[in-house]
Every structure is written in structure tokens, then in C-alpha cells.
Amino acid sequence: MLILNKIISFYYREYKLNLSGFQDILTNIIFFFTSIFIFIFSIGPDKETISNIGIGIIWTLLLLSSTLSLRKFYQDDFESGNLLIMHLNGFSFGFIAILKTFSHFFFIQVPFLLSIPVACILLNITNDELIYLFSSFVIGSFILSCLGSISSSMNLMNQRNFLLGSVIVMIFSVPIIIFSVGIINHEESFNSLISILFGILLIVFAINPWASGLCIKLSLENN
Amino acid sequence: MKFLINPSKFNEVADYVFLPVLISSIILFSIGLIFAFYLSPDDYQQGSTVRIMYVHVPSAWLALLTYAIMTLYSIAGLAFRIPFGFIINTAVAPIGAIFTLICIVSGSLWGKPMWGTWWVWDARLTSVAILFIIYLIIIFMNLSFENRILREKVVAIFILVGSANLPIVKFSVDWWNTLHQPATISKLSKPSIDPSMMTPLIIMTFAFIMIGIAIAILRIKTEIISRKSYLS
Numbered sequence: 014m015l016i017l018n019k020i021i022s023f024y025y026r027e028y029k030l031n032l033s034g035f036q037d038i039l040t041n042i043i044f045f046f047t048s049i050f051i052f053i054f055s056i057g058p059d060k061e062t063i064s065n066i067g068i069g070i071i072w073t074l075l076l077l078s079s080t081l082s083l084r085k086f087y088q089d090d091f092e093s094g095n096l097l098i099m100h101l102n103g104f105s106f107g108f109i110a111i112l113k114t115f116s117h118f119f120f121i122q123v124p125f126l127l128s129i130p131v132a133c134i135l136l137n138i139t140n141d142e143l144i145y146l147f148s149s150f151v152i153g154s155f156i157l158s159c160l161g162s163i164s165s166s167m168n169l170m171n172q173r174n175f176l177l178g179s180v181i182v183m184i185f186s187v188p189i190i191i192f193s194v195g196i197i198n199h200e201e202s203f204n205s206l207i208s209i210l211f212g213i214l215l216i217v218f219a220i221n222p223w224a225s226g227l228c229i230k231l232s233l234e235n236n
Numbered sequence: 237m238k239f240l241i242n243p244s245k246f247n248e249v250a251d252y253v254f255l256p257v258l259i260s261s262i263i264l265f266s267i268g269l270i271f272a273f274y275l276s277p278d279d280y281q282q283g284s285t286v287r288i289m290y291v292h293v294p295s296a297w298l299a300l301l302t303y304a305i306m307t308l309y310s311i312a313g314l315a316f317r318i319p320f321g322f323i324i325n326t327a328v329a330p331i332g333a334i335f336t337l338i339c340i341v342s343g344s345l346w347g348k349p350m351w352g353t354w355w356v357w358d359a360r361l362t363s364v365a366i367l368f369i370i371y372l373i374i375i376f377m378n379l380s381f382e383n384r385i386l387r388e389k390v391v392a393i394f395i396l397v398g399s400a401n402l403p404i405v406k407f408s409v410d411w412w413n414t415l416h417q418p419a420t421i422s423k424l425s426k427p428s429i430d431p432s433m434m435t436p437l438i439i440m441t442f443a444f445i446m447i448g449i450a451i452a453i454l455r456i457k458t459e460i461i462s463r464k465s466y467l468s
Binding site for chain 2: 163167170171172173174177180181184185187216220224227228231232234235
């Protein structure tokens with residue numbers, strides 16, 4: 014029961030932190046919508062073209078705007094020493110990584126879920142496609158959270174090259190983009206594609222605590 | 237075989253091996269190029285452009301082989317605490333990047349006359365491009381961390397995570413219908429390539445391996461010396 018209490022207090026802390034920094038999340042969403050506007054201005058307001066490539070635009074911009082918040086993934090807790098305190102309280106580094114991943118998913122990615130229907134209206138995407146987009150985004154955004162955990166823990170001590178973390182997330186998110194956009198374009202093979210996505214999720218979720226836990230441990234040792 | 241994991245033993249062996257390897261690579265390159273340009277026949281469909289294969293295929297193999305070696309040494313460095321693994325990772329990554337670049341450039345030079353385009357978003361081509369970017373990220377990570385002990389371990393973790401791309405590169409031509417042809421030479425079955433083209437390909441492969449080993453020896457020795465000066 015003690016560990017459950019600790020987990021609950023961890024999420025309560027995360028909730029309060031994210032609530033006080035709620036304008037950051039809103040800024041992410043505003044970035045997402047502004048980039049949709051920029052995209053439409055650059056390719057012209059032709060209705061056919063937009064509804065053809067709309068899904069790809071939405072996925073690309075979701076990926077870009079979720080990489081924006083990666084700097085805050087572990088960095089604040091690392092610099093204030095909270096990661097060490099969590100570890101002293103009995104959480105292993107891998108378990109901290111899992112908890113942080115879920116927290117990133119709930120507080121950063123779920124607000125995007127709510128903003129997707131509005132984006133679909135702007136891009137002329139039909140209701141049927143919206144359901145496929147939703148189901149692929151729920152799985153895909155969790156994969157993005159796991160990848161973000163790996164890359165931001167790798168770059169904890171990286172003082173020179175901040176953009177490297179975003180590049181790492183983007184290079185590993187190529188299969189996610191391929192399969193999630195494929196779901197909408199090949200609706201008849203929905204089941205097989207969603208199974209592949211789910212398989213990728215399981216692989217990444219298995220790698221995540223090992224890789225990010227080891228990186229956090231190394232960074233704390235060499236700080 | 238201790239020179240594979242021990243820096244001072246490696247230095248001793250490398251001093252003996254370096255000059256023969258360099259000379260044999262020069263000899264193999266001249267023989268292989270003579271074979272490739274004059275002694276091997278034209279393809280009945282592709283004409284003379286098939287000779288690009290003698291550069292393209294060995295560099296592609298070596299790009300994969302270099303990454304596989306880095307993966308093995310990362311496991312050795314992280315799991316068995318052999319610091320020589322990290323030395324190899326730092327030294328060998330640019331070599332692999334250059335081999336991948338040669339493979340991509342020669343492949344697109346070959347693709348223009350044969351496929352009619354420099355580049356297609358094919359599974360094989362895309363995965364090799366991702367391999368190239370992974371090599372670049374490894375090089376940049378090596379440059380951007382200040383703490384050496386942290387840097388080499390984080391890079392090793394990244395290499396292990398990125399090694400998921402290797403089987404995708406290898407089997408992409410079997411799993412998807414690609415414009416790139418499937419593998420003609422495999423260990424399990426009889427190669428479907430003519431012996432007159434097989435000979436220069438094998439010679440060029442050994443020439444590439446030899447020049448790769450020669451550059452790797454130079455870079456590993458430099459890395460060992462720089463670490464010695466770092467410690468003292």
C-alpha cells in the first residue's frame with residue numbers, strides 16, 4: 014500500500030506542476046494550429062488537395078509539437094534534484110521512467126486529443142476518418158511519449174546541442190508515421206495495421222525503462 | 237584474440253598489421269578496378285552501368301557490417317565493462333557514415349539511368365537513409381557531450397536502440413515490394429549472379445574491407461592516445 018501512496022502523491026505533484034504551467038500546454042496547442050494555418054497558406058486553399066493530404070499534415074504537426082515539450086520531460090526535475098529524491102524514496106530509475114512517461118502522456122498528449130476534431134474540421138476530414146485517426150493517435154502518441162522519454166534522458170547532460178533530442182525522436186518515429194497514416198488510407202486492413210502499431214508500442218514500452226533508467230542513472234552519477 | 241578487447245595488445249598487433257593491410261588494399265583495389273572496368277562483361281539489360289555495382293554493393297555491406305560491429309562492442313562495453321568497446325564506437329562511426337554515403341550516392345547515380353530517377357521513397361532506400369542519419373546522430377552525440385564517461389555510455393545505449401534498424405535494412409527487400417531488387421548473393425542458397433561478375437565483386441569487397449580496417453586502425457590508435465593524454 015505504501016508504494017501505491019507514493020505513486021498517487023507522485024501524480025498529484027505532476028498534476029499541480031502541470032496545472033501551474035498550463036499556459037505551456039496551451040502554447041503547444043496554439044503552435045499546432047498556427048502551423049496548420051501556415052501549411053494551408055503555403056499549399057493554397059484548394060479543398061481537394063487539403064483533404065487528400067490532411068491526415069499527413071496533422072500527424073507531422075502533432076509529432077513536431079510534441080517534440081517541443083521534450084526539454085521539460087526530465088530536465089526540471091533533474092536540475093532541482095527531485096529525480097534523486099524520488100529514487101531515495103524507493104523508486105528504481107526504470108520505474109521513474111515509466112511513471113514519467115504516463116504523466117507525459119496524460120498531461121501533454123491528451124490535450125492534443127481534444128484539439129484533433131477541431132483540426133479535422135479545418136482540414137475537411139470526414140467523421141469516418143476521424144475515428145481511425147483517433148484510434149491511431151491514442152497508440153501513436155503513447156509511443157511518442159516513450160521515445161521522448163528515451164531521447165530526453167539521453168540529453169540530460171547535453172549542454173550544447175538541444176536539438177539532438179528532437180532529431181532522435183523524429184528518426185525513430187518514422188515507422189509510427191508510416192503505419193498510422195496507412196490506417197487512414199487503407200481502411201480495409203485496419204486490424205492488421207493497428208496490430209503492427211500495437212506491437213511497436215510494446216517493443217518501445219519494453220525498451221523505455223531500461224534505456225532511460227540507465228541514462229538517468231549515468232547522468233546523476235556524472236553530474 | 238586478446239587484441240580485440242585490450243588496447244595495448246591492439247596497439248602491438250596493429251603495428252605489425254597496418255602496413256600489410258594498406259598494401260594489400262592498394263593491390264586489391266587495382267586488381268578489382270581492372271576487373272571491374274575491363275575484364276567483366278556488360279550486362280545484357282543495363283549495359284555498362286552495371287559496373288557501379290562493384291562500388292555500390294561492397295560499401296552497402298560494409299555500412300551494415302560496421303554498425304553490427306558497433307552494436308557488438310556496445311554490448312561488450314555496457315554489459316562486460318570493457319572500455320575498449322567505447323573506443324571502437326567513437327573511432328568507427330565516421331567510417332560507417334562514409335560507407336553509407338558512398339552507398340547512397342553511387343546508388344542514386346545508378347538509379348538515374350536505370351530507374352529514371354535519382355531517388356524513390358522505397359523501403360530499402362529509406363531505411364538506408366535512416367541508417368545514415370543514425371550514424372550522423374552518433375557522431376554529433378560524440379561531439380556534444382562534455383563528460384567523457386557519460387558520453388560513451390549514452391552513445392552505446394543509443395547504438396543499441398538504433399540497431400533495431402539493421403534487420404529492417406537487411407530484410408526490407410523481402411518484406412515489401414520494392415523497386416530495389418532483392419539480394420542476389422546469400423549464404424543459404426546458390427548465388428544467382430554470374431561468376432564473371434562475382435569475381436570482381438568479391439575482390440572489391442575485400443579491397444573495401446582492407447581499406448576500412450586500415451583507416452579504423454589509424455583512428456583507433458589516435459583515440460587510444462587521446463584518452464591516455466586525457467587521463468594523465
